Amino acid sequence: xxxxxxxxxxxxxxxxxxxxxxxxxxxxxxxxxxxxxxxxxxxxxxxxxxxxxxxxxxxxxxxxxxxxxxxxxxxxxxxxxxxxxxxxxxxxxxxxxxxxxxxxxxxxxxxxxxxxxxxxxxxxxxxxxxxxxxxxxxxxxxxxxxxxxxxxxxxxxxxxxxxxxxxxxxxxxxxxxxxxxxxxxxxxxxxxxxxxxxxxxxxxxxxxxxxxxxxxxxxxxxxxxxxxxxxxxxxxxxxxxxxxxxxxxxxxxxxxxxxxxxxxxxxxxxxxxxxxxxxxxxxxxxxxxxxxxxxxxxxxxxxxxxxxxxxxxxxxxxxxxxxxxxxxxxxxxxxxxxxxxxxxxxxxxxxxxxxxxxxxxxxxxxxxxxxxxxxxxxxxxxxxxxxxxxxxxxxxxxxxxxxxxxxxxxxxxxxxxxxxxxxxxxxxxxxxxxxxxxxxxxxxxxxxxxxxxxxxxxxxxxxxxxxxxxxxxxxxxxxxxxxxxxxxxxxxxxxxxxxxxxxxxxxxxxxxxxxxxxxxxxxxxxxxxxxxxxxxxxxxxxxxxxxxxxxxxxxxxxxxxxxxxxxxxxxxxxxxxxxxxxxxxxxxxxxxxxxxxxxxxxxxxxxxxxxxxxxxxxxxxxxxxxxxxxxxxxxxxxxxxxxxxxxxxxxxxxxxxxxxxxxxxxxxxxxxxxxxxxxxxxxxxxxxxxxxxxx
Numbered sequence: 001x002x003x004x005x006x007x008x009x010x011x012x013x014x015x016x017x018x019x020x021x022x023x024x025x026x027x028x029x030x031x032x033x034x035x036x037x038x039x040x041x042x043x044x045x046x047x048x049x050x051x052x053x054x055x056x057x058x059x060x061x062x063x064x065x066x067x068x069x070x071x072x073x074x075x076x077x078x079x080x081x082x083x084x085x086x087x088x089x090x091x092x093x094x095x096x097x098x099x100x101x102x103x104x105x106x107x108x109x110x111x112x113x114x115x116x117x118x119x120x121x122x123x124x125x126x127x128x129x130x131x132x133x134x135x136x137x138x139x140x141x142x143x144x145x146x147x148x149x150x151x152x153x154x155x156x157x158x159x160x161x162x163x164x165x166x167x168x169x170x171x172x173x174x175x176x177x178x179x180x181x182x183x184x185x186x187x188x189x190x191x192x193x194x195x196x197x198x199x200x201x202x203x204x205x206x207x208x209x210x211x212x213x214x215x216x217x218x219x220x221x222x223x224x225x226x227x228x229x230x231x232x233x234x235x236x237x238x239x240x241x242x243x244x245x246x247x248x249x250x251x252x253x254x255x256x257x258x259x260x261x262x263x264x265x266x267x268x269x270x271x272x273x274x275x276x277x278x279x280x281x282x283x284x285x286x287x288x289x290x291x292x293x294x295x296x297x298x299x300x301x302x303x304x305x306x307x308x309x310x311x312x313x314x315x316x317x318x319x320x321x322x323x324x325x326x327x328x329x330x331x332x333x334x335x336x337x338x339x340x341x342x343x344x345x346x347x348x349x350x351x352x353x354x355x356x357x358x359x360x361x362x363x364x365x366x367x368x369x370x371x372x373x374x375x376x377x378x379x380x381x382x383x384x385x386x387x388x389x390x391x392x393x394x395x396x397x398x399x400x401x402x403x404x405x406x407x408x409x410x411x412x413x414x415x416x417x418x419x420x421x422x423x424x425x426x427x428x429x430x431x432x433x434x435x436x437x438x439x440x441x442x443x444x445x446x447x448x449x450x451x452x453x454x455x456x457x458x459x460x461x462x463x464x465x466x467x468x469x470x471x472x473x474x475x476x477x478x479x480x481x482x483x484x485x486x487x488x489x490x491x492x493x494x495x496x497x498x499x500x501x502x503x504x505x506x507x508x509x510x511x512x513x514x515x516x517x518x519x520x521x522x523x524x525x526x527x528x529x530x531x532x533x534x535x536x537x538x539x540x541x542x543x544x545x546x547x548x549x550x551x552x553x554x555x556x557x558x559x560x561x562x563x564x565x566x567x568x569x570x571x572x573x574x575x576x577x578x579x580x581x582x583x584x585x586x587x588x589x590x591x592x593x594x595x596x597x598x599x600x601x602x603x604x605x606x607x608x609x610x611x612x613x614x615x616x617x618x619x620x621x622x623x624x625x626x627x628x629x630x631x632x633x634x635x636x637x638x639x640x641x642x643x644x645x646x647x648x649x650x651x652x653x654x655x656x657x658x659x660x661x662x663x664x665x666x667x668x669x670x671x672x673x674x675x676x677x678x679x680x681x682x683x684x685x686x687x688x689x690x691x692x693x694x695x
Contacts, residue, residue, distance in 0.1 A: 072379030073120035222279025264300035288358035365399035391429035465514035549588025
């Protein structure tokens with residue numbers, strides 16, 4: 001019987017552990033230091049290993065951070081809690097803001113512990129549930145344990161100085177599922193310990209400075225709340241057809257409880273500790289109560305208008321992809337957030353539903369693809385906040401629009417470096433469909449557009465030619481159409497070209513003047529003639545002519561457009577399953593193999609050629625492959641060429657985490673940016689020899 005945050009908060013990539021590696025990492029040489037490849041009977045190409053780049057991580061916590069909870073005690077004060085990796089150890093942290101979330105300070109770190117379910121009465125006095133974390137993480141583990149061990153979340157912590165120090169005030173057997181603070185006194189709802197067939201539950205509070213059980217519940221207690229003069233609890237009890245969840249109320253000091261109405265039932269779901277069960281109950285100022293219960297992918301939201309005597313179902317779903325349902329209320333407003341199956345398991349998204357009549361009726365205010373809320377609440381002045389595993393996001397208009405408030409907004413997708421000061425990026429932790437802009441070389445970012453149901457995968461910004469984006473639909477969208485978008489000055493985006501593709505894999509786009517532009521669609525497999533390989537324009541995008549390429553290499557993962565007729569593509573593998581670089585100098589009519597990469601250079605490739613001769617490519621440098629059940633260990637690495645792609649030098653980036661996505665772009669031969677899927681941005685001004693993490 002584990003809480004929702006416990007199921008997800010410690011699931012981190014093993015590559016995050018590598019963030020603590022030294023910047024002067026040395027490795028043994030490969031068996032063959034260069035690999036010759038014949039290219040049209042010219043001088044053999046080669047891959048040479050250079051010295052690892054010097055990488056300075058200004059905030060390594062951002063690379064490995066997973067959030068758990070947040071609190072807004074005053075209009076200007078906010079707190080967030082979570083974990084990050086430090087070497088092989090997990091560290092709990094709390095950050096605070098005194099200026100409504102514009103800037104943040106790390107106020108405490110607790111190695112081996114997690115502070116979650118934050119509750120603050122004011123800017124100084126607060127409580128949090130504490131969980132013990134794994135003491136050490138192996139390099140060979142692909143992910144850390146996806147659950148906190150049963151009984152680990154058993155400590156209540158207290159702070160009186162704004163989170164700088166925390167003192168344990170209660171330790172209980174089982175899992176603390178809810179904390180209710182009244183006049184400085186904490187009430188705790190506790191579930192467990194559990195057996196194979198059942199779990200116990202109880203309510204505890206301090207009596208004479210010592211926590212005592214004031215009510216032994218008939219089953220696990222999922223939530224605890226107060227409405228007017230009564231306490232309310234959601235309790236799961238076992239029936240012959242399966243577990244049910246009903247409300248209980250106490251009019252006194254919590255010693256005597258009266259059963260109320262049925263909130264939800266789960267026929268066929270077992271009551272044992274392996275059941276993923278969560279609950280929440282809130283009350284509006286108009287007297288309505290809302291209760292949410294999730295069990296093994298089945299979720300129910302019920303409403304009462306008579307103090308819990310009877311409950312009516314508001315929403316119900318039996319999808320196994322529904323992980324959790326969260327509710328919050330303020331005055332007559334109520335908000336419902338849940339993880340939903342926008343596409344297919346195991347990649348759901350999230351949605352927010354709003355009610356302005358106390359929960360009688362809900363309408364969808366926002367849907368996300370790839371964003372899953374873990375915690376939800378109302379802040380001061382009606383501010384609505386949600387915590388995802390990677391970001392704290394805030395809405396000021398009832399959930400329709402959200403802005404990332406912690407950490408600072410940064411792109412998580414494709415980056416386009418236009419000049420040493422101006423850069424554009426795609427996506428952030430809160431919304432993968434946004435387009436971001438930086439005017440200070442990648443240090444800070446602001447949102448300039450949202451593409452609604454699409455995400456930018458390639459960008460171009462010709463002088464006086466507006467802005468161009470290749471946009472692909474978000475996962476789960478019914479209209480799976482790739483489009484080329486155009487915007488002049490600050491007008492709305494319009495569709496300039498439809499290539500007629502159902503899908504694309506990170507296309508390439510480049511304008512050589514306001515009138516001359518090229519785009520490549522990067523088909524994953526286009527044997528023989530390829531009628532939709534790309535398109536070109538000679539009139540500023542008013543019309544586009546399809547590029548009909550021949551004998552296109554299979555498995556293309558990335559591409560760079562050097563001239564209107566010269567392209568370089570990176571293929572995931574040839575007959576020997578090694579990554580290969582190909583070049584065409586006649587717009588795809590014929591192809592030359594430039595170089596075959598060693599088998600230990602793989603992963604997501606990203607190409608950038610700021611000039612015809614100088615180019616860069618991101619790869620994963622595998623230090624130890626999958627073997628004997630151990631996961632692969634790799635570091636992100638940068639390949640550089642100065643002769644148009646025939647010879648490359650490899651430089652490991654040991655402090656930049658090997659991630660599921662990374663993009664590289666250079667404004668000049670020396671000035672470059674790397675964005676990583678974890679929301680970190682790295683900058684070089686000397687052609688990749690030194691990299692600095694942007695704050």
